[in-house]
Amino acid sequence: MTRDARLLFATRIARMFGYGLLSVVLVLYLVEIGLDAPAVGAILTLTLLGDAAISLWLTTHADRLGRRRILLTGAVLMLLAGVVFVLARDFWVLLLAATIGVISPSGNEVGPFLAVEQASLSQAVPDRDRTRVFGWYNLVGSLATATGALVGGLTAQLLQGVGAGQLDSYRAVVLGYALVGIALALLFTRLSVAIEVPAAPDVSVATRLGLHRSRGIVLRLSALFSLDAFAGGFVMQSVIAYWFHIRFGADPATLGAIFFGANILAGFSALAAARLAARIGLINTMVFTHLPSNVLLILVPLMPSLPLAIGVLLARFAISQMDVPTRQSYTMAVVDPDERSAAAGVTGIARSLGAAVSPSLATPLVQSVPLAGLPFVIAGTLKIVYDLLVLRAFRAVRPPEER
Numbered sequence: 001m002t003r004d005a006r007l008l009f010a011t012r013i014a015r016m017f018g019y020g021l022l023s024v025v026l027v028l029y030l031v032e033i034g035l036d037a038p039a040v041g042a043i044l045t046l047t048l049l050g051d052a053a054i055s056l057w058l059t060t061h062a063d064r065l066g067r068r069r070i071l072l073t074g075a076v077l078m079l080l081a082g083v084v085f086v087l088a089r090d091f092w093v094l095l096l097a098a099t100i101g102v103i104s105p106s107g108n109e110v111g112p113f114l115a116v117e118q119a120s121l122s123q124a125v126p127d128r129d130r131t132r133v134f135g136w137y138n139l140v141g142s143l144a145t146a147t148g149a150l151v152g153g154l155t156a157q158l159l160q161g162v163g164a165g166q167l168d169s170y171r172a173v174v175l176g177y178a179l180v181g182i183a184l185a186l187l188f189t190r191l192s193v194a195i196e197v198p199a200a201p202d203v204s205v206a207t208r209l210g211l212h213r214s215r216g217i218v219l220r221l222s223a224l225f226s227l228d229a230f231a232g233g234f235v236m237q238s239v240i241a242y243w244f245h246i247r248f249g250a251d252p253a254t255l256g257a258i259f260f261g262a263n264i265l266a267g268f269s270a271l272a273a274a275r276l277a278a279r280i281g282l283i284n285t286m287v288f289t290h291l292p293s294n295v296l297l298i299l300v301p302l303m304p305s306l307p308l309a310i311g312v313l314l315a316r317f318a319i320s321q322m323d324v325p326t327r328q329s330y331t332m333a334v335v336d337p338d339e340r341s342a343a344a345g346v347t348g349i350a351r352s353l354g355a356a357v358s359p360s361l362a363t364p365l366v367q368s369v370p371l372a373g374l375p376f377v378i379a380g381t382l383k384i385v386y387d388l389l390v391l392r393a394f395r396a397v398r399p400p401e402e403r
Contacts, residue, residue, distance in 0.1 A: 001124075002124060002194070003192070004120070004124070004191055004192055004194050004195050005121060005124055007187060007190055007191055008117050008120060008121060008137075008191075008195075009136075009137065009140055010187055011071075011113070011117070011184055011187045011188065012113075012117065012137060012140055012141050012144070013140050013141070013143075013144040014144070014180055014183050014184055014187065015078075015109075015113060015141075015144075015180065015184055016109075016140075016141040016142070016144035016145040016148065017144040017145070017147055017148040017151075017180065018078070018104075018148060018176070018177045018180030018181070019104035019107050019108065019109070019110075019145055019148065020107050020144065020145035020146060020147065020148025020149040020150075020151075020152065020259065020263065021148035021149070021151060021152040021173055021176050021177055021180070022103070022104060022105075022107075022148075022152065022173065022174065022177045023104065023105065023107035023145075023148075023149060023152070023236075023237040023238050023241070023259070024149050024152040024153045024156075024173075024237075024238075024241055024252060024255050024256050024259060025152055025153070025156055025170045025173045025174070025252060026103075026105050026174075026238050027040055027044075027105070027238045027239070027241065027242045027363075028156075028166075028170055028241075028242070028245070028252070029085075029167070029170035029171065029173075029174060030043060030094075032166050032167045032170055033089045033167060034089070035091060035094075037363050037364050037367050038360070038363075038364065039091055040363055041359055041360030041361070041362075041363040041364065042095065042360060043091075043094055043095055043098050044098075044105045044236075044238070044359035044360065044363070045356050045357060045359055045360040046095055046098050046099045046356075047098040047099070047103045047105055047110075048105075048110070048233070048352050048353070048355050048356035048359070049099065049352075049353070049356040050098060050099030050100055050101075051102060051103075051110045051111060051352050052349045052352035052353045052356065054077070054100070054111075054112075055074075055110075055111055055112045055115070055345060055348065055349055055352065056209075056345065056346070056349040058070045058073060058074065058112040058345070059112045059115040059116060059210075059341055059342060059344065059345020059346070059348065059349070060209045060210035060211075060341075060342045060345050060346065061210065062112065062115070062116050062119070062210075062341040062342075062345070063119070063196075063197045063210065063338055063339075063340070063341045063342065064210075066196060067116045067119065067120055067191075067195050067196055067197075067341065068188060068189075068191045068193075068195065068196070070112050070116055071112070071113060071116055071117075071188045071191070072185060072188045072189065073112070074102060074111040074112045074113050074184075075181055075182075075184035075185035075188055076181070076185060077100070077101050077102045077111065078101065078102040078103075078111065078177075078178075078180070078181035078184065079178055079181030079182055079185065080097070080100075080101050080181075081097050081098065081100070081101020081102055081103045081178075081181075082101075082103075082174060082175070082177045082178025082179075082180075082181055083178050084096075084097035084101065085097060085103070085174050085177075085178075086171055086174050086175050086178060102181075105236060105237075105238045105359065107145050107148075107149065107236070107237035107238075107259065107263070108236070108237070109141075109348070110352065112345065114344065114348060115341055115342075115343075115344030115345035115348050116341050116344075116345075117137075118134070118328055118331075118332060118340070118344045119332070119340035119341040119344055120195040121133060121134070121137065122332040122337075122340055123197075123198055123337055123340070127333065127399070127400050127401045128401050130329050130332060130333065130401075131273070131274045131277050131278070131282065131325055131326060131329040132274040134274070134325035134328050134329050135270050135271045135272075135273055135274035135325045136271060137325070138267065138270035138271070138321065138324050138325045138328075139267040139268065139270055139271045140267070141267070142263045142264065142266045142267025142268075142270060142321065143263070143264065143267050145259075145263040146259065146260040146261070146262070146263030146264045146267070147260065149237075149255075149256050149259035149260050149263060150256045150257060150259075150260035151176075151256070152173045152176075152252075152256055153252040153253050153254070153255050153256015153257065153259075154252075154253055154256055155169070155172060155173055155176070156169040156170055156172070156173055156252040156253075157169075157251060157252045157253035157256075159172055160252075169252075197337070197338050198337065209342060209346050210339065210341065210342025210343075210345070210346075211335075211339050211342050211343065211346065212336070212339065213335075213336055213339070214334060214335035214336060214339050214343060217334055217335075217397065218331075218335065218339075218342075218343045218346055218347060219346075220393060220394075221331060221347050221394075222346055222347045222349075222350035223350065224386060224389055224390055224393065225327070225347050225350050225351050225354070226350040226351060226353060226354030227354060227382065227385070227386045227389070228351070228354070228382075228383060228386040229350070229351035229352070229353075229354035229355040230354035230355060230357065230358050230382065231358070231378070231379045231380075231381075231382035231383045231386065232354075232355055232358075232379060232383070233354070233355035233356070233357065233358030233359050233362065233379075234358045234359075234361070234362045234375035234376070234378050234379040235297065235362070235375055235376055235379045236355065236359060236362075237259060238359075239359060239362050239363065239366060239375065240313070241255045241258075241259070242363070242366055243301075243366045243372060243375075244258065244306070244309070246366060246367065246372065247301075247309075247372060248305075248306040248309070250306065258310055258313070258314075261314055261317075262313060262314055262317040263317070265314055265317045265318040266317045266318075266320060266321040267321070268318075269289075269317070269318055269319050269320070269321045269322045270321045270322060270324055270325050272322065273285055273289070273321075273322035273323070273324075273325050273326050274325060276289070276322065277326050277329075281398070281402055282326045282327075282329060282330040282333075282399060282402070283326075283330065283390065283391065283394050283395055283397075284391075284395075285322060285323070285326045286322075286323040286326045286327055286330070286387075286390060287323075287387045287388075287390055287391045289319050289320075289322035289323060290320070290322070290323045290383065290386075290387045291384060291387050292319060293316050293317075293319045293320035294379075294380040294381075294383040294384050294387070295380065295384075296312055296313075296315050296316035296380075297316050297320075297376055297379055297380040297383070298376060298377050298380035298381070299312050300312050300313050300316070300373075300376050301372065301373025301374075301376045301377070302373070328344070329399070330394075330399055331343055331344060331347055332344065333399030333400060333401070334397065334399060358375075358379075361375075362375040
């Protein structure tokens, strides 16, 4: 890979480590500072809504304003959000920071980073290698998220073991998240001009949201991705961690270990997706690996013990992420080069908007004993509907390498 590609992999690793670090303790931290379930749900929701609004503008202008500039802006927003969460306890201050800044309650990508990095990587590799590179890109991200989750849980547990209070132990982890923002900013300053759009965009072409020829297909993809993300918001990593804590009394170290294993499995499943897609196609890989993972998701709350629930969850993660590099690669394949940042941004924002509402619905359900398992059932059912709709709508729309 080129030097810029290696830097983009490094920024992916640093960022996903930070997201994993925060996801294990975020809800526990907010509860510990005195927020009730509706307030926590509101912060999780506004985090995603604010991210969607800001990232929409940043990503749809990235190919014209400069990809390096947008990436650096995202790093600064991540740093500022982390610092405010460390220092503030007031609900409204936290809500403002969550809305404007970059905070990941799910352990997944937020902010403008993913869209711009995908666009930059897509122009650096041939079409036939794009899915494989995205597979490795997602693998290193999952490994970093897994490591971050493990470190976050162990750090909180160790600090509590040497006498620190729960609040202080969680705050130390949040401070680590803010430091990752500094590391990202330093890495982004080292990127070269080669990651920018290879040719100046044609300003005579009418654009909306940074799109022209591919606007229709991107909007259709966005609608479906939004449904998938809405379902996923019911079982984002922070909510699952909270469910394991409420249902089985799992401590931070156990939660960190669970998500370490889950993200390791997810990463290698993403890598395997490239080989499968080469045989059966991107759309078929997206759908036929996603369906069984959603059945497993529905089964998690039906397990009577912690080991069984962990086992089913890990089995689900082992195949659940095979649609991620294929989805990303497919989106990059069906749009023009000067639409790639915008296309990735618009579909990513659609996912953020879709996921924004469900955490505020899921958190009160988890706290209710008779309804605690309902978020898993809702998520799995809606995701199955999404898979069938994708297959119906896009089976005949093939990327260049499959024509």
